[in-house]
Amino acid sequence: MTSLDYDRHCAEIADQLGQLRVTLAGADLSATVPTCPEWSLGYLARHVGGAVRWAEQLVATRATDDIPEEKVPGIRGPEGDDPAALDAWLAETAELALKTLPAVSADTPVWTWAEPRNAGFWARRMTHEVAIHRADAAIAAGVPYEVAADVAADAIDEWLEIVQYVQRSQPGDSAAELRGAGRSIHLHATDAPAGLNAEWVIEFGEDGFSWRRGHEKATVALRGPLTEVLLAFYRRRSLDGGAVEVLGERELLEFWLERASFG
Structure with a gap:
């Protein structure tokens, strides 16, 4: 399920990369990224651009299996630490994505590591890959x-779907612990524009968890502006930073945040 269509996802990849370039302009690329402490800003930029180039190659070749990194042209970016060269590489990456992804349909079969197995998966995944790492870059750059x-x-919908997929397909992952009937989490955006349902209910069951959009009383609620709810739910902002409010059994929300995993 996605609330954005394929064309929008394709356009967003390029737009998010453009905004990332603006964030990086003039920043110290050697600075540590607090939300990814093993990364520098320069490494983050290469990681993001490389991920988009990998996805672009999967779609361009209609891959039926994973493509090793060493077979993706330009995946590592320019040599050296020249900010202008890195910026140009990111711009070229956006152009590649805009050329390749809109040229196929969302349901074009392509290898993916999760469901659905099509180009639509990659358009959506890369939209949020760039958007969330752009937040990491903004935090590092101050x-x-x-x-939007x-x-x-x-992005919240997709994250819930990913964690649910990991729980179902990888029983050894920490996401498998997100179960236990009678407990629930409510995410509540306080500034959603008219017509956008920006509330979620996550219910724990004996066999895992389920979720839906909606407003319901829950064991614990995470409440605040939508962007801040997103960042807190992605563990990019502290629950104690003042931007969000936790109502109810905070321990359950922390339990989720510690175990919700990308696999």
């Missing part, structure tokens, strides 16, 4: 971060 409300809501 600049404001904004994301419908993109933020779709």
